Amino acid sequence: MSEKSIIEALQWRYATKKFDPSKKLNENQVSDLIEAVRLSATSYGLQAIKTVLVNDAKKREELVACSFNQQQIKDASHLLVLCREKELKLEHVQGYMNDISETRGVALESLEGFQNMIVNSILTKDVEDQEEWMDKQVYIALGQLLTTCAAMEIDSCPMEGFLPKEYDRVLGLSELNLKAVLVVPVGYRVADDAYAKNKKVRRSREKFVVEI
């Protein structure tokens, strides 16, 4: 995609309030969106994040009430819940080392220093700091997902207006050692979503950029 068209795509996208329930994404599109999240950059490459695709229509209905009644949750073609590990465990770090070893054909022993560095800098943090660190990784993935949606002319709505504890309950996330951080319904806007016609409000370039 050329530089001009990516900016046009970012102008085109907006946080969609009304999705057309009859317009569905196809499997390839959904797969590409999940791939965009999977390919997100993460600190140390540790990937303490996961995507939950909610296919169960009843659960999506139930989640509306846990999302301040925002109808996008049930009306959008698909619903992605971007999660992080609930508790960051040593096994997660070890699993990552195994993946590097297999993918790059390097001996596990040669990764010992890298593993220790991650353990010493992340696993020794307070639990709250670890959680905040993992949350940040999810927000990076969100940005990548929104841009990918825009590039594919798929509508989306980034959402933190929901009750994570209720999502955990409805989706059984705790049993999967996951915590919901962000919700992203994706699909197609209805023709009469008034928000689509609103001009974007962004600070002027003068106010936004500092050149030093």
Ligand SMILES: Cc1cc2nc3c(=O)[nH]c(=O)nc-3n(C[C@H](O)[C@H](O)[C@H](O)COP(=O)(O)O)c2cc1C
């Ligand atoms: C982290 C985050 C959380 C958001 N939560 C919600 C939400 O719960 N519901 C909603 O309708 N919009 C939500 N938004 C959308 C913002 O209101 C919107 O991105 C902002 O007003 C800029 O408008 P635009 O994205 O349409 O350009 C959220 C956006 C972000 C980045």
